[in-house]
Amino acid sequence: MLYLELAQLYEKLEGTSKRLEKTEILQEFLKKLKHEKNKEVVYLLQGRVFPDYDERVIGISTQLAIKALSKATGVSSSEIVKKWKTGGDLGLVAEEIMKKKKQSALFLKKLMIGNVFGNLKKLPELVGKGAVDKKLGLISELFTSASPLETRYIMRTIIGDLRIGVGSGTLRDAIVWACFGKEDKEAYSFVQGAYDRSTDFALIFESACKGKKSLEHIELVPGQPVKVMLAQKVSSIAEGFETVGKPAAFEFKYDGFRLLITKNKNDIKLFTRRLENVTKQFPDVVKYVKENIRGENFIVDSEAAGFDPKTKKYRPFQEISQRIRRKYDIEKLERELPVEINVFDLIYYNGKNLIKEEFEKRRKLLEKIIKVEKWKIRLAKQIITSDEKEAERFYKMAVAEGEEGIMIKNLKAPYKPGARVGYMVKMKPTANEFDLVIVKAGYGTGKRGGWLSSYTVACEKNGKLAEIGKVSTGLKEKTELGVSFEQLSKLLKPLIIGERGREVSVKPKIIVTVTYQNIQRSPTYESGFALRFPRFTALRPDKTEIASLGDIETEYKRQQR
Known part of the structure; x- marks a missing residue:
């Protein structure tokens, strides 16, 4: 297949903001792709060349991309x-x-998707001496063979800024439409379920082309991450019971980060809820798993909470989050910022997929295979009750002990990877806060000169931002006091994709928790709302989901009551 066909598809997708139109455009392309041998082209529809669970990324800096374009033109x-800098879109x-190319050797041959895909897949593998020159050669080779339209999307793909607005939900629906027809309601759950178990859209599409039975055969694989089940919010014990039923399991909600633990024979891997492999960052956890979880192969869901090694007091997520990103001084951080693993679910054990088993059965099996060791690994603290007063006392105990709140779970529920369904809910002390993503930043002045010190944040709206x-406000001048302007600037600067005066646009990669006083209607922002007195409270490298416009509207209506 010609890469020009894909570039023309990108252009059509970029030309509409309507999700249904995007789905229609995609399904027509996928119908053609059904007859192609290489289904991995599906990854390119989201600007990737690997499955979602694969931590490898194309990872080309704008500087190198510019150098390659210069070499080619x-x-x-x-x-x-x-x-x-004038236009903002590389x-x-x-x-x-x-x-307006200067070299005459362009367009000697048609650019095939296979050529583009092949060159892009090689880029993450190039490391060490001479790697930069080799990357430069692979990229400029593509530019040299590309038409102007193809060049637009090759550039955007390599710098990670495709700008066509195709989210996972849109791609899922397009696969359903192309393989089963839009009226087949059952097919949506088949495709979504298969994706949640595998996080691999090429595998999903190839299986969907063969039928629903093929999708059913896609199983969990120890060593490969899955999308974790998510919780809805409730504001009272009564609302929790109403959602999950009685009796219910109540568990402490720990102030840490989600950690999916997988073991396949002697190979132990750790993943965040964003599917990031953090095994190397947590050798202590690998040791705890080896010594305290019995089983040949398994997938365990847990929360890692940090504590002070001297006082044994639990520390807030913000203090231990640096361990997720850190690639060096691992042993030092292990001593200074130890973590305790709070295990609460088991979705695969010794060759058996448990996601359709009832939660209370999964919990009982967990209790049999976990050897509790204080300050290393333990089962999430739990009670089972139908009594609101008992549940309220448990909630108050959790908050008094410094935990975030409680989880309330349906005892008979299966595990739904990737879903935010009513099988479990969370209840925390009232706080006006949202998880949002930074999309722009402004350079500071005076003592904040050189730092990016003001941040435009966005919510999700129909697959876009x-x-x-x-x-x-909320950040510190000095790093030792907490998350600082300097620290956040270092994270954002490599993500810059455009500049306009003192403001830069950045790839939407950095998720932050923002508190606010209230929500106001506002014509200034595309969301139609503005947060009054917003304040930064935490970096959330463990999260992939941000608040949706629906969440904003719900909170706005609630505060109007």
Whole structure:
């Protein structure tokens, strides 16, 4: 298949903000792709070349991409940067430059999708001496063979800024429409369930082409992460019982980060809820698992909570989150920021998929295979009750002990990977806060000069992002006092994809928790709302989901009562 066909698809998708139109466009392309041998092209529909569970990314900096474009076109890097700063979209800049190319050796042969996919897959594998030059060669080779339109999307793909608005839900629906028809309601759950178990859209599409039975045969694989089950929010014990039924399991909600533990024979791997492999960052947890969880192979769901090694007091998530990202000084952090694993679910054990088993049965099996060792690994503290007063006392005990709140769970429920269904809910002390993603940032002045010190945050709206306000308070001047402007600037600067004056646009990768006083209607932001007195409270490297516009609207209506 010609890469031009994919580029034209991208252009159509970019041309509409309507999800149904995007789904229709995608399904027509997927119908053609059904007859192609290589189904991995599906990854490119989301700007990837590997499955979602694979931590490898294309990972090309804008500087290297600009250098490759310069090599392919003869236009100086400084001229490219100048155009980029004016327009803000490096893909469109590349397209414009290619239209006025200086070299005559372009377009000697048609660019095939296989060529693009092959070159892109090689990029993450190139490390060590000479790697930069080899990457430069692979990228400029693609630019040299590309038409202007193809150049736009090759550039956007390699820098991770595709801009076509295709989320997982849209791609899932397009696969259903292409393989089963949009009226087949049952097919949606088959495709979604298979994705939640495998997090691999190429495998899903290939299986869907063969039918529903093939999708059913996609199983959990120890060593490969799955999307964790998520909880809805409730504001009272009564609402919790109403959602999950009576009796219910009540468990402490720990102030830590979600950790999926997998073991396949002697191979133990640890994943965050974002499917990031953090095994190397937590050698202590690997040791605890080896010594305290009995089984040949399993997938365990847990929460890792940090504590002070001297006082044995639990520490807030924000203090231990640095262990997730850190690639060096592992042993030092292990001593200074130890974690305790709170295990609460088991979804695969010794060759058996347990996600359809009732929660109370999964919990009983957990109790048999976990050897509790204080400050290392334990079962989540739990009671089972139908009594609101007893549940309320348990909730107050959790808060008094410094935990975030409680989880309330349906005893008969299966485990639904990736879903936020009414099988479990969470209850926390009332706090006006949302998890949002940073999409823009502004350079500071005075003592904050050189730092990005104000941040435009966005919520999710129909698979895209909608801005909802600017945050500039809550961070520290000095790193030793907490998350600082300098620390956040270091995270954001490699993600810059455009500049306009003192403001930069960044890839939407950094999720933060923002508190606020109330929500107001606002024509200033695309969401239609603005947060009043927003304040940064935490970096959330463990999260992939952000608040939706629906969440914002729900809270806005609630505060109007």
